[in-house]
Amino acid sequence: TLILALDFGGTKLAAALVNAGSREWLGYERRLSPVKANAETDLEMMRSLIHSLLGGRKPGAIGVSFGGPVDAMIGKVRLSHHVPGWENIPLRDLLAQEFGVPVSVDNDANVAALGEHRFGAGERFDSLFYITVSTGVGGGWILNGQPWRGAGGMAGEIGHMVVDHKGPMCLCGKRGCVERLASGPYMARDVREVLENEPPLSPRFQPGGSQEGRGEVLRGLVGGDLGLITGKVVSEAAAAGDELAVEFLARAGWALGMGIGNVANLVNPQRFVLGGSVMKAGERLWDVVRKVARETALPEVSYEIVPAALGDDAPLWGAVALALDTIS
Numbered sequence: 001t002l003i004l005a006l007d008f009g010g011t012k013l014a015a016a017l018v019n020a021g022s023r024e025w026l027g028y029e030r031r032l033s034p035v036k037a038n039a040e041t042d043l044e045m046m047r048s049l050i051h052s053l054l055g056g057r058k059p060g061a062i063g064v065s066f067g068g069p070v071d072a073m074i075g076k077v078r079l080s081h082h083v084p085g086w087e088n089i090p091l092r093d094l095l096a097q098e099f100g101v102p103v104s105v106d107n108d109a110n111v112a113a114l115g116e117h118r119f120g121a122g123e124r125f126d127s128l129f130y131i132t133v134s135t136g137v138g139g140g141w142i143l144n145g146q147p148w149r150g151a152g153g154m155a156g157e158i159g160h161m162v163v164d165h166k167g168p169m170c171l172c173g174k175r176g177c178v179e180r181l182a183s184g185p186y187m188a189r190d191v192r193e194v195l196e197n198e199p200p201l202s203p204r205f206q207p208g209g210s211q212e213g214r215g216e217v218l219r220g221l222v223g224g225d226l227g228l229i230t231g232k233v234v235s236e237a238a239a240a241g242d243e244l245a246v247e248f249l250a251r252a253g254w255a256l257g258m259g260i261g262n263v264a265n266l267v268n269p270q271r272f273v274l275g276g277s278v279m280k281a282g283e284r285l286w287d288v289v290r291k292v293a294r295e296t297a298l299p300e301v302s303y304e305i306v307p308a309a310l311g312d313d314a315p316l317w318g319a320v321a322l323a324l325d326t327i328s
Ligand code: ADP
Pocket: 133, 134, 135, 183, 184, 185, 230, 231, 232, 233, 235, 236, 277, 278, 279, 280, 281
């Protein structure tokens, strides 16, 4: 049976084709959304992508990962935070009508968690929490081998768990949530602000080093144009020993570790699977995450923190699992 997997990523759309039971794509296509994308242009692009991929063949089922809140029970998109026009779009029914096959739709963090569970770093683990740390911070649960979406579909929102109630204000209206401290764009913004004003940092996050070299590598990497600082630049500067970058990367790790440790205490999953571009920052970040999580979780609570195995393809593989589950 041919399985079609779709990933609506916000700025890009991906589609892949696989034979049920196989672990290799038969076909794979990824396209960037136009700058002025809306739900209409996204759907049009997806149709053309699907048709070029299928080339006349008919899939047995379709699975969809959507980058935004979804009512998975009925496969309806609630909205997109990136693309206008997605309010209350019955994506499952639209695709089911067009292709005449079973379709399953869920939010990207839940789907990625399912992907890692069935095909990646969570294989053989019946309970896991998947976290992606990228432009935002999202999470998805597998409990008793099944996705746990929460009563209203909002489970897994570790991004907006508060870990420092006196911390900086997040777009969600709260202070010091994990996403506010650990996402790439927020980390970059805070580093930029320090370089612009050089205010003293809260002593908690000061590693106690000298002021020399603080921010110098950062400034060098962007040729003095502070607007060019990104999460990636911060992690590169940290790797080169820039103390300011090290400080903020450590703060991101601290926030993630604090969140993970609290979640471990509360739910006690076997594994935490961490993915997303920010986690590419390397061992310097991972070490802090592991250390702070260990300090936060009770000594009796055991768990592992491991890197995601599927990278950007986690939502697509999760979509394959969703599709397979509709026909098995
Ligand atoms: P997307 O996830 O939307 O494809 P990217 O993966 O390029 O976007 O980046 C998402 C965020 O992760 C950005 O804020 C970026 O700066 C940050 N990022 C990318 N690579 C790294 C890295 N090696 N270390 C830390 N942050 C990174």
